[in-house]
Amino acid sequence: MMPGAAIWTLIAMLTMATVIIKGTGPFLLGDHDLPDRLRPAVMLLPTTLMAALITVALMHRSDGAIGWNWAQCVGLLVAAVALFCRAPLILSLGFAVVATATVRALM
Amino acid sequence: VIAQPMMGTIAPIVMSCVVFAGSAQFAAFGVLTAGGSIVAAAVAGALTNLRFLVAGFAVAPSLKGGRIRRALEGQAVLDPSFALAAREDGSFDRGVLLWSTGVQYVSWIGGTVAGVALAGVQPDPTTYGLDVIMPAFFMTLLVGEVRTHRGVGAIAAVCSAAIAAVCTLVLAPGAPVAVAACASLIGLIRPKDT
Numbered sequence: 001m002m003p004g005a006a007i008w009t010l011i012a013m014l015t016m017a018t019v020i021i022k023g024t025g026p027f028l029l030g031d032h033d034l035p036d037r038l039r040p041a042v043m044l045l046p047t048t049l050m051a052a053l054i055t056v057a058l059m060h061r062s063d064g065a066i067g068w069n070w071a072q073c074v075g076l077l078v079a080a081v082a083l084f085c086r087a088p089l090i091l092s093l094g095f096a097v098v099a100t101a102t103v104r105a106l107m
Numbered sequence: 108v109i110a111q112p113m114m115g116t117i118a119p120i121v122m123s124c125v126v127f128a129g130s131a132q133f134a135a136f137g138v139l140t141a142g143g144s145i146v147a148a149a150v151a152g153a154l155t156n157l158r159f160l161v162a163g164f165a166v167a168p169s170l171k172g173g174r175i176r177r178a179l180e181g182q183a184v185l186d187p188s189f190a191l192a193a194r195e196d197g198s199f200d201r202g203v204l205l206w207s208t209g210v211q212y213v214s215w216i217g218g219t220v221a222g223v224a225l226a227g228v229q230p231d232p233t234t235y236g237l238d239v240i241m242p243a244f245f246m247t248l249l250v251g252e253v254r255t256h257r258g259v260g261a262i263a264a265v266c267s268a269a270i271a272a273v274c275t276l277v278l279a280p281g282a283p284v285a286v287a288a289c290a291s292l293i294g295l296i297r298p299k300d301t
Contacts, residue, residue: 022156041293042291045165045288047260049162050249050252052283052288056284097240100239
């Protein structure tokens with residue numbers, strides 16, 4: 001267990017940082033539009049964000065250490081194939097879970 | 108479940124209520140469990156959230172009200188909400204953003220309470236492969252985005268993944284995602300074609 005004061009300090013610091021980070025953009029821009037020139041980049045932001053989050057997740061093993069998480073890689077591959085074949089979201093996620101669990105059981 | 112041994116019962120729940128940024132919370136814990144200081148943990152958490160700075164600028168024009176209200180509404184930006192609310196023309200659906208975040212807020216806190224309550228009782232979620240749900244869900248959003256943006260979307264995704272992979276090996280936790288999101292800038296390269 002960590003000392004109580006340390007925990008609450010951490011929580012306070014994280015909360016402030018998060019609120020400031022999320023609020024800065026809307027606060028500064030107000031009701032102004034983004035410059036048109038930047039629009040193509042903003043449109044791609046969700047794409048790059050998802051790709052990066054997936055990659056980082058796959059590169060962390062279950063114990064948190066850095067290294068390929070092979071079971072998750074297989075599960076994700078299965079989900080990708082299912083999605084590519086236009087399977088519904090829930091079904092694709094289900095396939096991914098089963099595939100991941102299967103790989104773990106075999107390894 | 109992860110936090111309970113280190114933080115007790117109440118603190119993780121409060122943390123989920125007020126910080127409400129899963130990746131930042133996990134990043135902070137990663138540093139703590141590795142023996143890092145409180146400040147290092149807070150910095151890791153803040154770095155993890157840096158991507159929301161850019162996301163905030165992106166959604167700002169789609170929000171309503173004065174500066175303060177917009178800054179408050181901007182707190183609703185989360186990875187899944189951000190991707191779900193994205194429209195094809197680069198604007199964002201404010202209703203989808205707020206609603207999807209509301210649903211996630213309730214389930215995130217519910218999940219934290221359940222996790223703390225079950226710590227020690229429940230087996231590790233990785234036993235059942237449930238940990239793949241988050242990346243797999245991101246994958247569903249990614250596939251949708253790439254279908255919308257076609258070639259440039261696929262290129263941006265590959266670039267971002269490659270940057271994230273390299274950065275994961277050399278940078279502090281959290282920073283890789285923020286750096287990799289810069290791959291969006293390739294959208295600026297040939298504006299006349301699009």
